Amino acid sequence: MMEDVAKIDLSLLAPWQKFDVTYFFVLSRLSFHLKPGVVPKRPLTELDKKNKAVDKKWLYLPQRASAEPLYLPYRHGGMNLLPLSLLADIAQMVHALRLLTSNDPSTWQLSLNTLNTVVKKKIRREVEEEDVSEYLNGSTSGVFCVKTSDTTSMWTHLRSATRRLRSKINVCWQHSEGSVSLLLDGAMVSRTQVESQLHDAVRAHYLHRLLAKPDQGKVFKVTAETSAANHFMRAGNFTRFAEWRFIHRARLGVVPLNGCRRFGMGDKRCRRCGQADETLPHVLNHCRQHFPTMTRRHNAILDRLVKAMKMPPWTTIHCNQRELGQTHLQNQEVRLAPHQWQEPHCPLNTLHHPGRVNDSTHHRQLLRTRPTAPPRHHSWNSHMGWAMVQRGKAIICNADRVGLKAAKRKVRPIRHWIQRILGLSLLPVHLVKSIWTDVLRHPPQDRGCGEYLPAMRHFVKSFEKIWLVDNVRINLWNHYDNEGCRTTNAVEGYHSMI
Numbered sequence: 074m075m076e077d078v079a080k081i082d083l084s085l086l087a088p089w090q091k092f093d094v095t096y097f098f099v100l101s102r103l104s105f106h107l108k109p110g111v112v113p114k115r116p117l118t119e120l121d122k123k124n125k126a127v128d129k130k131w132l133y134l135p136q137r138a139s140a141e142p143l144y145l146p147y148r149h150g151g152m153n154l155l156p157l158s159l160l161a162d163i164a165q166m167v168h169a170l171r172l173l174t175s176n177d178p179s180t181w182q183l184s185l186n187t188l189n190t191v192v193k194k195k196i197r198r199e200v201e202e203e204d205v206s207e208y209l210n211g212s213t214s215g216v217f218c219v220k221t222s223d224t225t226s227m228w229t230h231l232r233s234a235t236r237r238l239r240s241k242i243n244v245c246w247q248h249s250e251g252s253v254s255l256l257l258d259g260a261m262v263s264r265t266q267v268e269s270q271l272h273d274a275v276r277a278h279y280l281h282r283l284l285a286k287p288d289q290g291k292v293f294k295v296t297a298e299t300s301a302a303n304h305f306m307r308a309g310n311f312t313r314f315a316e317w318r319f320i321h322r323a324r325l326g327v328v329p330l331n332g333c334r335r336f337g338m339g340d341k342r343c344r345r346c347g348q349a350d351e352t353l354p355h356v357l358n359h360c361r362q363h364f365p366t367m368t369r370r371h372n373a374i375l376d377r378l379v380k381a382m383k384m385p386p387w388t389t390i391h392c393n394q395r396e397l398g399q400t401h402l403q404n405q406e407v408r409l410a411p412h413q414w415q416e417p418h419c420p421l422n423t424l425h426h427p428g429r430v431n432d433s434t435h436h437r438q439l440l441r442t443r444p445t446a447p448p449r450h451h452s453w454n455s456h457m458g459w460a461m462v463q464r465g466k467a468i469i470c471n472a473d474r475v476g477l478k479a480a481k482r483k484v485r486p487i488r489h490w491i492q493r494i495l496g497l498s499l500l501p502v503h504l505v506k507s508i509w510t511d512v513l514r515h516p517p518q519d520r521g522c523g524e525y526l527p528a529m530r531h532f533v534k535s536f537e538k539i540w541l542v543d544n545v546r547i548n549l550w551n552h553y554d555n556e557g558c559r560t561t562n563a564v565e566g567y568h569s570m571i
């Protein structure tokens with residue numbers, strides 16, 4: 074197998090194809106041998122070392138780079154591999170669990186009896202259920218600290234494998250009421266899914282370990298968030314060789330730049346513009362010499378986004394254009410501006426600093442359906458539209474919560490009544506309370522409304538409590554004096570229906 078790996082390394086396959094070939098034609102040959110559980114570890118460790126070295130070479134990483142990216146799943150930016158010695162330990166646990174929980178009573182009884190015998194030889198007294206659990210979990214305290222002259226068996230191997238795995242994941246054996254079970258993070262693991270669950274847990278451990286690294290895990294905090302950022306890992310889609318050579322180094326922060334020298338006090342200035350620190354963020358986003366390239370990159374991403382968007386026909390997309398009230402061009406944004414109704418724009422920040430978690434958080438916030446507060450640069454109209462929409466949504470959510478969700482749809486008078494309440498914000502402030510008290514406070518009594526009367530009364534009480542406390546509160550959401558957009562979707566729909 075070592076020779077096969079060496080031949081794959083020398084082949085003319087693309088790097089991502091080499092990973093595929095290794096996985097399907099070399100490592101899969103081991104899976105049958107690992108199944109019974111007991112395998113010699115030394116050859117596996119040697120093969121692991123060889124694999125790790127060539128895998129890093131195929132990712133164009135220096136040998137000092139972290140090995141964790143090899144062990145992460147594709148969706149987190151890894152190559153979906155695992156160390157073979159760890160796979161052997163997992164196979165050992167899987168095999169033992171399947172024996173101890175076999176559907177054939179004679180099989181699990183025989184397995185449990187042999188396990189009890191091994192434990193009895195170890196502790197030299199009658200075995201209790203807790204003893205079996207502690208033995209399998211690799212306890213070395215109390216009665217388990219004595220040395221034994223017992224021969225090596227599958228159960229002694231299992232004990233060692235469990236101890237090794239417990240240093241990485243929260244897994245333990247439990248023997249109670251005559252049956253043995255395996256707990257992963259406190260939850261019982263089923264015999265059919267044990268292998269995949271243990272693999273996932275180990276991969277999660279490697280991801281956590283990589284993210285905890287202050288230097289090489291910094292970028293992975295961002296890129297491991299979504300599978301879209303790692304779409305090219307499996308098959309190299311939309312990726313050129315030059316990009317493949319660069320991106321893995323960049324993600325681990327091991328690009329050989331002047332500002333990232335590990336030893337010595339050499340010149341740290343940028344080799345292109347002469348600025349103080351030649352770091353990766355500087356080269357990618359801030360170096361003046363690269364500004365034209367950055368602009369082309371930015372525009373290419375915007376074009377790609379626009380092409381991928383399937384927007385409703387009444388929507389126009391403005392790229393790199395000024396917004397009302399802005400004095401400078403808002404780069405790095407695609408703004409969506411519906412024709413008919415001034416809704417706040419949804420900025421899609423397409424470029425962000427590759428090494429900052431805060432940027433990713435900011436990115437996620439921007440991609441939400443609505444901002445939590447109107448940004449300062451929004452035009453006055455959109456601010457007002459935002460407030461009206463949010464208020465309308467809050468009122469409708471409240472109506473749904475008190476039990477009027479179905480009523481809005483089924484009973485027309487109730488629907489109209491709620492729409493009129495939404496329109497209160499367009500009345501003069503001094504009329505709001507009187508209109509509410511004289512007209513809207515009384516739920517409709519038409520046909521079909523009877524069963525919803527308690528819910529409507531509840532809704533009236535909560536509306537008064539939230540929105541009509543005093544005139545100061547009313548002023549906050551009233552838009553009578555505003556000169557811009559003076560409608561909401563609900564009111565507009567009501568008017569069009571009239």
Ligand SMILES: [Zn+2]
Pocket residue numbers: 343344345346347348355356359360361362
């Ligand atoms: Zn520079």
